[in-house]
Amino acid sequence: MDIKLCCHYCEKQGSVRKHGKSRAGIPRYRCSACGRTFQTRYIYPGNEVDIYPLIQARLNEGLSHSDIANQLGINVEIISRYIFMSDKNIK
Numbered sequence: 088m089d090i091k092l093c094c095h096y097c098e099k100q101g102s103v104r105k106h107g108k109s110r111a112g113i114p115r116y117r118c119s120a121c122g123r124t125f126q127t128r129y130i131y132p133g134n135e136v137d138i139y140p141l142i143q144a145r146l147n148e149g150l151s152h153s154d155i156a157n158q159l160g161i162n163v164e165i166i167s168r169y170i171f172m173s174d175k176n177i178k
Contacts, residue, residue, distance in 0.1 A: 094118035095125045142169050 092103040099120040106117035106124050117124045138159065145155045146166075156163045 092116060092127070094121060094123070096123045097121040138165070139169055142166055143173075146170075 091100050093100045094103055097118060097120050099118065102118050102120040103116050104119060106115045108114055109126060113126050113128060115124055115126050138161065141159060142155060142165075145158065150158070152163050152166045155166055
């Protein structure tokens with residue numbers, strides 16, 4: 088069984104190759120199309136791609152940054168970074 092990975096950034100399939108391992112021993116991959124590297128899973132939940140919709144949902148509920156951080160097991164700085172990047176993309 089040959090599984091083709093899709094790039095997490097440019098979403099191009101077939102251009103992803105192995106690119107060593109992280110310090111934790113998790114395989115890393117590199118996309119030859121966009122040149123970015125990524126992992127299929129992370130030890131720290133703040134690095135997961137799907138963390139941002141979870142942050143947005145909790146912000147919409149009116150939770151504080153520290154409550155969101157505690158619920159998701161991430162640092163408050165991740166929430167601040169998300170808000171900063173969201174504001175930057177809107178302008």
